[in-house]
Amino acid sequence: MTQDDGMSAESTTAADSTTADGTGTGTGSSAAEGSAPEGGEATPTANGRAPSRRSLLGWGGAGLAIGAVAAGGTAAALRTGGDAQPAGADSTAGAAIAFHGRHQAGIASAVQDRLHFAAFDVTTDDRDELIALLKEWTKAAARMTAGDAVGDGAVGGLAEAPPDDTGEALGLPPSRLTLTFGIGPTLFEKDGKDRFGIKARRPEALIELPQFPGDNLDKARSGGDLCVQACADDPQVAVHAIRNLARIGFGKVAIRWSQLGFGKTSSTTPDAQTPRNMFGFKDGTHNLAGTDTAALEKHVWVADGDAKGRESWMAGGSYLVARRIRMHIETWDRTSLQEQEDIFGRNKGEGAPVGKKHERDTPHLKSMLPTAHVRLAHPDANGGVRILRRGYSFTDGTDGLGRLDAGLFFLAYQRDVRQGFVPLQKRLAANDALNEYIQHVGSALFAVPPGVRNADDWWGRALFA
Numbered sequence: 402m403t404q405d406d407g408m409s410a411e412s413t414t415a416a417d418s419t420t421a422d423g424t425g426t427g428t429g430s431s432a433a434e435g436s437a438p439e440g441g442e443a444t445p446t447a448n449g450r451a452p453s454r455r456s457l458l459g460w461g462g463a464g465l466a467i468g469a470v471a472a473g474g475t476a477a478a479l480r481t482g483g484d485a486q487p488a489g490a491d492s493t494a495g496a497a498i499a500f501h502g503r504h505q506a507g508i509a510s511a512v513q514d515r516l517h518f519a520a521f522d523v524t525t526d527d528r529d530e531l532i533a534l535l536k537e538w539t540k541a542a543a544r545m546t547a548g549d550a551v552g553d554g555a556v557g558g559l560a561e562a563p564p565d566d567t568g569e570a571l572g573l574p575p576s577r578l579t580l581t582f583g584i585g586p587t588l589f590e591k592d593g594k595d596r597f598g599i600k601a602r603r604p605e606a607l608i609e610l611p612q613f614p615g616d617n618l619d620k621a622r623s624g625g626d627l628c629v630q631a632c633a634d635d636p637q638v639a640v641h642a643i644r645n646l647a648r649i650g651f652g653k654v655a656i657r658w659s660q661l662g663f664g665k666t667s668s669t670t671p672d673a674q675t676p677r678n679m680f681g682f683k684d685g686t687h688n689l690a691g692t693d694t695a696a697l698e699k700h701v702w703v704a705d706g707d708a709k710g711r712e713s714w715m716a717g718g719s720y721l722v723a724r725r726i727r728m729h730i731e732t733w734d735r736t737s738l739q740e741q742e743d744i745f746g747r748n749k750g751e752g753a754p755v756g757k758k759h760e761r762d763t764p765h766l767k768s769m770l771p772t773a774h775v776r777l778a779h780p781d782a783n784g785g786v787r788i789l790r791r792g793y794s795f796t797d798g799t800d801g802l803g804r805l806d807a808g809l810f811f812l813a814y815q816r817d818v819r820q821g822f823v824p825l826q827k828r829l830a831a832n833d834a835l836n837e838y839i840q841h842v843g844s845a846l847f848a849v850p851p852g853v854r855n856a857d858d859w860w861g862r863a864l865f866a
Contacts, residue, residue: 497546504719506546507630511577513665516661519659521626521657524653535862536859538859539858539859543853545570545642546579550570551565552566570637573635574635577632583629583630583848583849584626584864585848586603586846587626602714603711604708606818606848607848608818610722610823614831615841623658623843627847630721630812636663643659661795661797679728679807680733680745680838682749683760686760687761688790700787700788700815707816714850714861719789719816720816720849722811722813722845723811723812723846724810724811724844726809731804732838736838744773744774744835744838746769754768774829774835778829778833786821788813789814790813791813792811809839850864
């Protein structure tokens with residue numbers, strides 16, 4: 402975990418330099434990252450290039466009911482055509498978030514309700530094949546985030562050939578889908594081999610994360626050459642996106658591991674209600690706000706001065722840490738309320754820090770136990786270190802012993818992990834009382850390039866130039 406209460410590092414906004422809290426992640430509206438119009442509002446879907454999902458549904462026959470994929474054990478719900486609005490969604494849930502911009506969408510964008518994250522191994526050794534795939538992926542991503550089908554769509558094509566789109570998102574709105582692309586250390590070099598002639602362009606900040614005390618990492622759930630983070634307000638839309646990218650990449654990439662997530666565990670929208678993690682505590686009270694341009698520039702985006710020479714391709718990008726954190730639910734549920742609150746340094750109902758009345762009151766760190774999560778993770782205890790969190794809860798059945806395989810899928814963006822996640826996690830791993838109830842079981846680090854500027858640009862273009 403990392404920062405003020407929960408499993409992840411927490412941070413403060415520029416306007417309120419108080420505490421971080423929660424075990425999850427956060428984001429904010431996308432105005433600051435160029436992935437949406439000024440102000441971070443989602444834009445209506447514009448279909449001028451190809452038929453939309455809803456149009457395709459009309460062509461293929463009305464009445465096609467599509468069941469929502471159950472992410473994290475959530476019950477599926479049947480929906481038809483334009484009625485496909487997630488329960489409890491706000492009025493922008495069906496809208497599209499712009500794909501092109503200075504920064505990739507899905508970082509500072511307002512956090513959506515659902516996640517499908519996938520890490521890929523590149524199976525081809527051909528540089529030209531990899532570049533061609535990245536171009537095709539980018540084109541498909543732009544279409545799907547706009548609510549359009551991939552290629553010529555799922556229906557109406559040649560009956561003797563597989564369709565270009567898998568079709569499970571027919572009739573569904575864009576649901577604020579964002580697709581965020583990252584590159585892992587092993588794409589640059591693996592087993593001593595410069596795989597694609599880019600070894601010399603590996604950024605210094607794209608390190609091998611250290612082994613932290615208490616880690617029990619599963620190699621099958623760690624690492625990856627590439628990653629795609631799909632976030633949407635409808636789980637079926639997010640799953641559709643990853644499924645189609647995997648299908649397009651067949652023979653060139655293979656999914657190494659993936660994770661479904663539900664119940665965002667923090668928010669970067671300052672006015673949003675603070676979500677709760679799987680331990681029942683509010684999470685993300687003072688996560689970085691997506692509208693706080695100055696804080697994002699300081700703590701999240703790679704600056705031009707950071708990305709010189711061989712690293713120039715990362716200017717405007719960020720670094721993503723992904724950690725699968727198992728929460729020992731059954732042990733926690735047998736722990737007294739007082740001990741739970743002492744472990745976090747906040748009360749469970751209001752979310753107020755120790756000795757305070759309201760959730761957003763400035764915490765008095767010395768009033769908390771020395772091992773309290775908030776006290777250890779707070780920026781004031783870490784030289785002002787702040788990261789942008791946008792993690793999700795997960796429930797992946799049971800572990801064979803009757804215990805829930807549940808927890809936090811921690812996602813955090815920062816300008817440099819050597820000044821962000823790594824020092825925070827070292828401090829927490831050594832002293833946090835919460836460690837008795839959690840364990841990091843999966844880990845990965847990715848360099849997230851800047852945004853795709855226009856229709857001629859593509860994911861990772863500057864790296865391969």
